[in-house]
Amino acid sequence: MKKSTSPLLELTNMTAGYGQTPVLLDINLQVDKGDMVCILGRNGVGKTTLLRSIIGLNKVNKGSIIFDADDITKTPTYKRSRYGIAFIPQGREIIPYLSVLDNLKLGLTANRNRKSAKLLEEVFGFFPMLKQHLKRQGGLLSGGQQQQLAIARGLMSEPQMILLDEPTEGIQPSIVQEIEATLRRINTEKGITVMVVEQKIDFARQLAQKFFMMEKEVLLLRAI
Ligand SMILES: Nc1ncnc2c1ncn2[C@@H]1O[C@H](COP(=O)(O)OP(=O)(O)OP(=O)(O)O)[C@@H](O)[C@H]1O
Ligand SMILES: [Mg+2]
Structure with a gap:
């Protein structure tokens, strides 16, 4: 596909937030292709804001976001999705009145x-339950x-x-375990890079190989 051996995702001195109010200051982060990365941190520290900035839902005031060797700092969200970033938001946000199948097709x-x-069959391989509930x-x-x-859908x-x-x-808990196993399969079998924000430390430790802690006092990400 592309280009170089540089990180798949690279944030450099990224400052972002809501309007002119920054929540994240000078964030630096590198994620390599195939990584399974976990972002940890207390309530309200800015974890959601970090993901929203990467997908383009929050404005970046300063610094840059490079994805797959392209500068996407100012790229609109729908194009970032086409470049290959999927965002599964907090609280899930599926469309409740659409069928399972139609929700899946939205991802297309x-x-x-x-x-x-072909893609649907592949996705059912990861989530066989969905195949039983397509019309629901x-x-x-x-x-x-x-x-x-x-x-x-992602x-x-x-x-x-x-x-x-x-x-x-x-x-x-039983479904948490299923999700953990499936994310690991998605990472290893498909080579998809995963970045997960998580507060459950057990889940995070089972899943990820690299960890970053967000700390409000200094507003940075620290590898741990
Ligand atoms: N729409 C918004 N407008 C202004 N400030 C916001 C908005 N959403 C969040 N914030 C503020 O940004 C900061 C970071 O919020 P964020 O939701 O990113 O934290 P979080 O680490 O994801 O928290 P949680 O663990 O509760 O999900 C908080 O101080 C919050 O009050
Ligand atoms: Mg959050």
């Missing part, structure tokens, strides 16, 4: 190839199933990298 809008039949309204699934649907765009914001929040 960010897919440049759009060969949906998304909002009628359990919280854990909705989270799986949200991840599956996969429909055939991303190079998935950003997940607290995927285990409010989800029963």
Whole structure:
């Protein structure tokens, strides 16, 4: 595909937030292709803002975001999705009145190839449960199933990298384990780079190989 051996994602002195109010100051972060990275940090420290900045939902006031050797600092969100970044937001945000199948098809809008039949089968390989519920309204699934649907929808765009914001929040332990195992498979079998924001330290330690701690006092990311 592309270009060099540089990091897949590189933030350099990135300052971002809401309007003119910065939440993140001078963030530096590098993620290599194939990494499974976890971002840790207390409530309100800026974890969601970090992911939203990477996908383009928060304005970057200073510094840069390089993805796959392209400068995407000012690129609109829909194009970042097409470049290969999928974002699974906190609280999942599936469309409750659409069927599972239609929710999945929404993921195709960010897919440049759009060969949906083959892709659906691949996604069912990771989430077999979804195949049993294709016609069901998304909002009628359990919280854990909705989270799986949200991840599956992200996969429909055939991303190079998935950003997940607290995927285990409010989800029963058995499904947390399933999600953990599936994310690991997505990482190893598909080579997709994963960045997950997580507060459950056990889940994070099971899943990731690299960790960054966000600290409000100094507003930075620290590798641990
Ligand atoms: N829409 C917004 N407008 C202004 N400030 C915001 C907005 N959303 C969040 N903030 C502020 O930005 C800071 C970081 O919030 P953020 O949601 O990124 O934290 P977080 O680490 O994801 O927290 P949590 O663990 O609760 O999900 C907080 O001080 C918050 O009050
Ligand atoms: Mg958050």
